[in-house]
Amino acid sequence: MISQLSWKIGGQQGEGVESTDRIFSTALNRLGYYLYGYRHFSSRIKGGHTNNKIRISTKPIRAISDDLDILVAFDQESIDLNAHELHTNGVIVADAKFNPVVPEGATARLFAVPITAIAEELGTSLMKNMVASGASWALLGLPLEVFNKAVEEEFGRKGAAVVEKNIEAVRRGAEFVLEQAGGPLEQFRLEPADGKQKLFMIGNDAMALGSLAAGCRIMSAYPITPASEIMEYLIKKLPKFGGTVVQTEDEIAAATMAIGANYAGVRTMTASAGPGLSLMMEAIGLAGMTETPLVIVDTQRGGPSTGLPTKQEQSDVNAMIYGTHGEIPKIIISPSSIEECFYDMIEAFNLSEQYQCPVIVLTDLQLSLGKQSCEMLDYNRIVIDRGKLASDVPPLETHAQFKRYELTEDGVSPRVIPGEKGGLHHVTGVEHDEIGRPSESSINRKKMMDKRLSKLNSLSITNAIHVDAPHEEPELLIVGMGSTGGTIDEARVRLEEAGIKTNHITVRQIYPFPTELFEPYADRASQIVVVENNATGQLADQIKLNVGCAAKVRNMLKYDGTPFLPSEIYSRSKELV
Amino acid sequence: MATFKEFRNNVKPNWCPGCGDFSIQAAIQRAAANVGLEPEQLAVISGIGCSGRISGYVNAYGFHGIHGRALPIAQGVKLANRDLTVIASGGDGDGFAIGMGHTVHAIRRNVNMTYIVMDNQIYGLTKGQTSPRSAVGFKTKSTPEGSVETTLAPLEIALAAGATFVAQSFSSDLKQLTSLIEQGINHEGFSLINVFSPCVTFNKINTYDWFKENIVNLATVEGYDPTNRVMAMTKLMETNGMITGLIYQDTSRRSYENLVPGFSQESLAHHDLTLSEDDFNGLLKEFK
Numbered sequence: 001m002i003s004q005l006s007w008k009i010g011g012q013q014g015e016g017v018e019s020t021d022r023i024f025s026t027a028l029n030r031l032g033y034y035l036y037g038y039r040h041f042s043s044r045i046k047g048g049h050t051n052n053k054i055r056i057s058t059k060p061i062r063a064i065s066d067d068l069d070i071l072v073a074f075d076q077e078s079i080d081l082n083a084h085e086l087h088t089n090g091v092i093v094a095d096a097k098f099n100p101v102v103p104e105g106a107t108a109r110l111f112a113v114p115i116t117a118i119a120e121e122l123g124t125s126l127m128k129n130m131v132a133s134g135a136s137w138a139l140l141g142l143p144l145e146v147f148n149k150a151v152e153e154e155f156g157r158k159g160a161a162v163v164e165k166n167i168e169a170v171r172r173g174a175e176f177v178l179e180q181a182g183g184p185l186e187q188f189r190l191e192p193a194d195g196k197q198k199l200f201m202i203g204n205d206a207m208a209l210g211s212l213a214a215g216c217r218i219m220s221a222y223p224i225t226p227a228s229e230i231m232e233y234l235i236k237k238l239p240k241f242g243g244t245v246v247q248t249e250d251e252i253a254a255a256t257m258a259i260g261a262n263y264a265g266v267r268t269m270t271a272s273a274g275p276g277l278s279l280m281m282e283a284i285g286l287a288g289m290t291e292t293p294l295v296i297v298d299t300q301r302g303g304p305s306t307g308l309p310t311k312q313e314q315s316d317v318n319a320m321i322y323g324t325h326g327e328i329p330k331i332i333i334s335p336s337s338i339e340e341c342f343y344d345m346i347e348a349f350n351l352s353e354q355y356q357c358p359v360i361v362l363t364d365l366q367l368s369l370g371k372q373s374c375e376m377l378d379y380n381r382i383v384i385d386r387g388k389l390a391s392d393v394p395p396l397e398t399h400a401q402f403k404r405y406e407l408t409e410d411g412v413s414p415r416v417i418p419g420e421k422g423g424l425h426h427v428t429g430v431e432h433d434e435i436g437r438p439s440e441s442s443i444n445r446k447k448m449m450d451k452r453l454s455k456l457n458s459l460s461i462t463n464a465i466h467v468d469a470p471h472e473e474p475e476l477l478i479v480g481m482g483s484t485g486g487t488i489d490e491a492r493v494r495l496e497e498a499g500i501k502t503n504h505i506t507v508r509q510i511y512p513f514p515t516e517l518f519e520p521y522a523d524r525a526s527q528i529v530v531v532e533n534n535a536t537g538q539l540a541d542q543i544k545l546n547v548g549c550a551a552k553v554r555n556m557l558k559y560d561g562t563p564f565l566p567s568e569i570y571s572r573s574k575e576l577v
Numbered sequence: 578m579a580t581f582k583e584f585r586n587n588v589k590p591n592w593c594p595g596c597g598d599f600s601i602q603a604a605i606q607r608a609a610a611n612v613g614l615e616p617e618q619l620a621v622i623s624g625i626g627c628s629g630r631i632s633g634y635v636n637a638y639g640f641h642g643i644h645g646r647a648l649p650i651a652q653g654v655k656l657a658n659r660d661l662t663v664i665a666s667g668g669d670g671d672g673f674a675i676g677m678g679h680t681v682h683a684i685r686r687n688v689n690m691t692y693i694v695m696d697n698q699i700y701g702l703t704k705g706q707t708s709p710r711s712a713v714g715f716k717t718k719s720t721p722e723g724s725v726e727t728t729l730a731p732l733e734i735a736l737a738a739g740a741t742f743v744a745q746s747f748s749s750d751l752k753q754l755t756s757l758i759e760q761g762i763n764h765e766g767f768s769l770i771n772v773f774s775p776c777v778t779f780n781k782i783n784t785y786d787w788f789k790e791n792i793v794n795l796a797t798v799e800g801y802d803p804t805n806r807v808m809a810m811t812k813l814m815e816t817n818g819m820i821t822g823l824i825y826q827d828t829s830r831r832s833y834e835n836l837v838p839g840f841s842q843e844s845l846a847h848h849d850l851t852l853s854e855d856d857f858n859g860l861l862k863e864f865k
Contacts (some may be wrong), residue, residue, distance in 0.1 A: 029865070199864035209860060215850025218656055220649075237860065239839025242848060246656070249682035253649035256642065260622070260653020263640060264661070265846030268653065286643050374864070379857050384850050399587040399636075417846050418638040419658055421617045426633050428641035437588065437633060438641075 001191045003058045005069040007136065010051035010078030013044060016129035019154065021052040024133045025371065027150040028056055029200040031142065032193035037371035038064045038563070043225065043309045049077050058191050062337060062372070062486020066567040069188060070139065072132050076100060083108060089187050093136050093177065095128065111135070111177050118172045127169040134170030135177035141184025144174065199374040203341040203367040206374060207297055208233035210345030211269055213382045217243030218268040220257035222250055222276060225309045226365045227299040230271040251276035255283030255296065262293045263427065265417035267349050271297035274316050275306065281324045284358045288328025290427045291405065291452065293352035297361045299368040302561050311561030312365045314482055315534035317542070320360050321511045329355065329456045332511040334362040336466065336485045338374040341367065346382055354387035355455050356412060362510060364533065366563045367483035390414040393422035401425050401435040407447060411455040456512055464509035465517050474503040475577050477525035481507045481539055484531050484564055491569035500577050507539065513546040522549045527576060531569060535559040581610040586636040592627055597748030597774030598695050602634050604751055605664060605693070608758035614662055622651035624667030624676065627702045628695035631666045645676030648683040648692065655690050658846040659834055662762055663690040669710040670700050673731050684738040684767055689832035691761040691768045697776035698783045705779035715782065732824060733813050735769050736806060741827040742768035743809065745820060747788055748775065753821060760823060766832040795822030
């Protein structure tokens with residue numbers, strides 16, 4: 001029995017790869033397995049090779065596997081492009097229609113299943129994904145009833161006849177392959193899962209759900225890959241809570257509308273990727289200057305410019321830290337797991353109101369779009385803290401104004417929601433005094449700059465860094481952010497086996513950099529390796545700038561559009577020692 | 578009930594003496610009082626430029642935003658709290674150059690708010706450059722030989738974009754302007770009011786006298802029907818946009834807030850943010 005395996009389905013975009021993957025993984029999730037998905041797709045609607053890979057495990061996993069056990073192929077291209085990943089006793093389940101061949105050098109066992117033929121026999125070639133997934137499910141020897149239940153849910157809306165036909169397609173696929181194979185394959189027999197109820201979702205879903213739980217009632221956004229799922233989720237749910245998603249004319253409007261709504265008292269967010277964030281920079285400055293709460297999600301993708309819209313990268317770190325002209329307080333947090341995608345949105349909304357400043361939640365494409373198991377989310381961890389929100393303020397004298405920018409010890413002034421009689425005030429992106437009126441006075445300017453920038457002096461975020469430091473003096477301190485954490489951990493297991501001692505830090509609070517927390521671990525390590533999906537080592541630069549251990553910092557970079565594999569981190573770390 | 582004086586504050590505008598913007602400020606204050614508002618029920622959101630300062634000169638909630646972005650900010654305010662009366666305001670550069678994209682889409686979206694453009698056909702605060710509203714041949718610091726670009730016709734664009742309320746006025750006609758702002762506030766949906774507001778310092782062509790000579794008040798046009806969109810478009814084209822009064826109004830279309838499915842009829846800003854445990858568990862179902 002094995003504890004984990006990898007399954008991949010490949011075909012032309014629009015051919016049913018997505019839905020096959022969805023049903024296959026839903027069924028596995030029901031059985032309690034831990035899943036981690038990876039989508040290879042292009043910026044087009046139909047056509048072009050696409051594939052989805054899922055790793056199935058009895059233990060929590062947060063990384064793509066180096067190799068592959070089962071490849072389901074709708075065309076020869078899918079075999080040619082992916083067969084190299086198959087290990088020696090891997091299996092290909094392919095449509096007999098295109099006379100599949102195993103490429104030279106590969107040793108995988110091929111099952112040519114009449115996928116299209118069976119589907120057409122049952123009425124429509126559209127069902128070929130059901131035949132294919134039934135066949136691959138059968139090879140694993142897992143209970144068919146669970147799979148059929150997932151099929152039923154997928155097609156339930158279309159009526160009993162459709163469900164029945166699809167279940168029949170699954171059965172025929174399974175039957176055919178089992179006859180060829182002589183029963184389920186022993187090498188793929190998975191240990192039973194823990195049966196614990198888990199959720200199965202993408203990071204964008206988790207962030208959208210987190211926003212809803214945080215009390216977000218308006219989202220203003222412009223569609224972009226890989227952020228759009230957040231608005232698509234919220235437009236389905238927000239109306240039930242009286243709110244809405246406004247699809248704006250551009251990201252400038254998205255961010256400034258969110259500022260207007262936050263100013264008027266509603267928790268409002270926007271989400272985008274690099275190109276949209278570039279357009280939002282003036283709004284981020286306005287939120288900083290007017291001390292208006294604002295939550296922005298940046299789902300990083302390949303840049304610069306349009307770059308690689310559907311590929312993995314973590315190259316917006318500098319832009320997020322340094323973007324917008326002038327100097328404002330700003331918080332950047334970066335979730336590194338699916339669970340954090342949820343909880344971090346609640347925290348982001350709280351921080352943005354407590355510190356009255358923009359909060360950027362920085363993810364990357366793999367974390368945003370990779371479908372994975374998520375531990376059951378805890379309702380009791382949803383805590384809403386709106387910071388200094390004044391209500392029932394006393395009436396004002398004639399011509400007096402509410403001191404929206406009152407100088408206080410911690411720099412944060414009480415905020416009032418427009419509509420209150422005693423709260424009349426003016427806000428402006430122009431330098432202003434305590435009641436928000438424009439002022440060019442040097443004394444006032446310095447006071448107000450100090451007030452705004454001092455707000456973050458008291459910032460203390462729980463879990464600003466995640467530390468796994470079993471060694472007092474490790475040879476390597478491996479540092480990462482976002483989706484790379486699980487991959488680093490797998491590489492570390494192998495490094496330990498090779499006798500190399502490593503500690504691991506995932507930086508969650510990207511800005512302001514949590515120097516004091518980080519420093520002790522940096523001091524104790526012989527070398528610090530910073531793993532990041534960009535070409536210039538942006539996180540490494542922050543460590544050099546803030547921690548002062550430049551001589552020890554090494555870059556481990558990958559910017560070809562694909563996420564790190566455990567084997568890559570393992571071999572490149574080994575070279576360093 | 579508040580009088581127009583209660584919408585005044587003690588801030589002295591930094592506009593030049595004689596600037597057309599003064600009467601727009603007065604008209605907003607009068608209209609707000611006339612429709613029965615209290616200062617805390619009004620939010621004035623403005624852009625950048627001489628005109629952008631208006632949000633600081635009305636005793637109400639004021640938000641002085643960034644250049645060209647008054648409209649998205651204002652729509653955000655209105656969606657968050659539909660109990661507020663929201664007026665966005667800015668100049669012709671703000672609304673028809675840098676913010677033109679937002680203007681067209683705000684018109685399409687039709688959020689219930691009023692947008693007042695202080696149209697002086699020039700960039701004043703930056704000391705005299707051409708604007709999209711400047712006439713062809715208009716000489717400015719940025720067009721020393723005269724502008725060669727076509728003058729923008731914002732009200733024709735507004736009609737084409739599906740505007741439900743289009744009006745135009747002139748700073749000298751405080752009575753008409755006040756009345757149009759009142760009608761704009763009372764209109765359900767997005768009301769656009771373009772106001773000829775002469776720049777006495779940098780625009781020596783489009784002066785008070787020039788406007789007085791060239792504009793036609795629609796009240797004097799026999800048979801003009803502001804509910805007729807074709808007539809409105811024709812009139813604007815015939816007169817090169819030199820008309821004042823209510824040009825077009827469509828009362829049949831509901832505002833965005835009333836059309837968006839599920840959108841709260843009460844101010845969202847006063848909603849309880851807590852998600853019930855039942856709702857939360859219901860939301861998790863699709864991920865199981």
